[in-house]
Amino acid sequence: MISRIQPRNFLRSNGIQKSFSTSSVRSSEPKLSVAVEKVSLSRGLSMNKFEKDFLIYPEYNDTDDLKNIEGFTDVLRQTLEVATKAGDVEKAGCLTDDIKYALEKNQICSTFVPSDYEGLGMCRKDLAHIFQELSIDWNIFANVSTVYIASQLLILYGNEEQKTKYLPLIANGKCRPAITLANLKGNQEMLGECVSSTGSSMLLSVKDVPMLASENANLLFVFAKNKNHLTKSNGISCILVDTNNISSTGKLSFKREDSTGLKGTNVAMVSLESTIDSSLVLGDGDQGLEIIKELTCSGRFPLAAATIGHARRLLTKLSVIANRTPSSRDDNSFVASDSGAQYVATTLALNLYSLESSLFYLVGLLDEGIPMVADVENALIFKLTRDVLRNCVLATIELGGIRASSTKEQFEKDIRDISTILSLNGEGDIVESTAIATLSTWTTTSHKRITSTLRRLLSNEKTNADLKNPKLSHYIAEHAHPSLQLACQELEFSMSRLNTVISKMVSEQGKNLEQDYGSLEGMVNVLKNQMVMVAVISRASRSYAIGLRNADIELAWATTIYYRDLIGLNLRQCQIILVLFGSTLLY
Structure with a gap:
């Protein structure tokens, strides 16, 4: 018989979300007054310590909640399948009107915003189900994830005035954000410059910073070195640039880059010179580096969920092809009976199952309001995501055969889109940072x-x-x-x-x-x-x-x-x- 511990109380969080990263607890190190294994699963495992409560798989306590999100995603899937037509997004260079209408009809942007700010305030498990459907076209995911990241930054770091002004606009689909792509922590030459004066205004100058922007973006998240002549301090700030408030003498330019994939997404080099009100600084004046880290971490959860949805659909398509394509090895058999094809499909399926189980396990724990540090788990989920995406490309090539390279098929576009997504979401120093964060806790408490x-x-x-x-x-x-x-x-x-x-x-x-x-x-x-x-x-x-x-x-x-x-x-x-x-x- 299975010994089951009583489930923890499920917290819907009352519409208030916290990001799936270190900033959700404002610390990357567990407090030593609490046992490490109680607040960090992976750190505890590294020290041979385990909290048995972590063996409870978090779930919906109310079956109505599960039925509601399943009904919501069924409608979303059907409307997107009708609105998404092969080749239309790439030809238009942006999301088509039918796709925009489908997203607006299903109120996708409002799902990211707390109910206190005119949003639906869905929990992370609900959002994971939604992002699975958005990867029906990676351009849809890329555009929507930009809005999600912007909403998370405002929720975590925005003051009440900024939240009250911009979160309702995001919920109503009227705010079109643009976020910085570069790893500015390691590329400080890509930062803009912001000079504070004696008044309430600042002079902001940004040149050729890569950004992932919504179509006709009207809210930019810009990072700049903040030079204050009064305090003689130099910090990094995140500044909200409302394009509607740029001065008449200001200059703003978007130079769109031509990428291999995501041709319906605006990847652009942005230059800006304008006078900005100091009230538009996000968070404390010198929290720029922390916000950069949060920006990176916030995008990993939706990417993992979208990858799960894409891999599921891909396995369905490839299984049909493998069971209809004659094998080149044996007569009177199909590709599905080849041991090599079975190995490729099984590897993808196992990695997909691992990613799906881990993602819903972690977002479920966070939905329950457990005060845990999830920075290491965030990074590990990201590594799993990249593994599954690479397996998707390999499985498409091995099982799809010549169809994988045909421009008439969806497979070729998906391979290009995945390649672009992987390049925009590189691993960087994820191995070193994850290992050192774990070792730091281990040496502090065990060594x-x-x-x-x-x-x-x-x-x-x-x-x-x-x-x-x-x-x-x-x-x-x-x-x-x-x-x-x-x-x-x-x-x-x-x-x-x-x-x-x-x-x-x-x-x-x-x-x-x-x-x-x-x-x-x-x-x-x-x-x-x-x-x-x-x-x-x-x-x-x-x-x-x-x-x-x-x-x-x-x-x-x-x-x-x-x-x-x-x-x-x-x-x-x-x-x-x-x-x-x-x-x-x-x-």
Whole structure:
């Protein structure tokens, strides 16, 4: 029998949303007065600590809520299918009138805005369902996600005057934002300059900054170095530029860039010179770097949801093709019977299931109002998303055959759009930042430096013993389905091994570990696989406990992922890291 902990109270958040990133708690480090494993799942796993409440898969407590969002997305899907016609968006260079009408009819923009500001105030799980449908055309997703990111920045950093003015405009579809694309944290030469004077106005100058803009954008989110002659301070500010309020002597230009994909989306180089009122600074005057990070993190949740929707539709299309296309290997058989084709499709399906389980698991936890730090999980979800998008391209090429390169087919356009999306959402320093954030917490709470030579030798013996024969300490299997006992035990073994490997890494390299990309990447991959396993174990156990029709299938998939990720990939990653340090293998 499954031991189930009582579900936590589901909070609808009363229309007030917080972003799926570090800023939702205003801190990237858990407070040490609270046990780390209670506020950060991945950090706890890295230290071999686990809060059993995280094994409860968050869900809709009221079935009416689930039926409502399913009905909403059904209508949205049908209207978008009618409005979206092959090639029309690329020919027009923007969203067609039919698509705009479909989005307006379904009040998509208002779903991002809290009810206090004339919006629908939907929770994150609802928004995840919506974004799955928007990837029917990646241009639709790109345009709508710009509005979502803008609304999140205003909700988190805007003062009451800014929220009252712009959020209702976003909800009514009258505000068309443009957001900066460049990673300005690492490219400060791309920043504009803002000179504060003695009055309430500032002189803003921006030249050739890449932005993702809505059609006829009228609200720009611009980042600039704020030079204050009175305080002699130099900070980075985020400034709201309302194009309707640009002075008569001001200059604003959009130079659209021709991209490989997303030809219906306005990717432009923006230049601006104008006098701006100081009340339009978003957040505190020097919060620019924090807002840049929030801007990046806010876009990862909708991208993951859109990727899930796209991959589902792609698998459906490719399965039809594979079952109708004759095989080139055997007579009287189809591509679907080829082992290579089955492997490609299975890899995509497993990665899709992992991403879907992890995304809805995390957004569900955040919807419940749990005070958790989700920066590491945000980054891991982003890595999973990029993996699935790459698998989509590979599966299209392998299973679609010549159709994948035909300009008459949707596949060719999707490949170009995905390539552009991946280039606009690069990994950057995500491996280093994720690993260092985890290591920082680990060293603060767990690491004790050994100075005695004898203790160091004894410690090495204990390390080898812990790696070869890890012990159970959390008994996670008591709270999961009996068929997942081995998966739960192997998850604990993986946690124990990772904690031991991190201890060895930190002891031998110290701060130099920041430059060891191979070891950091291996650690991040192990963390990613562990997060996925927690999500799929809790999901499968939940499905069995409430008697879902596909419960047996979910249990089988969780077992498959356990064999592939925990026993296969995680063990191999730990072995590789140890070999880099000149240690022996685990077995």
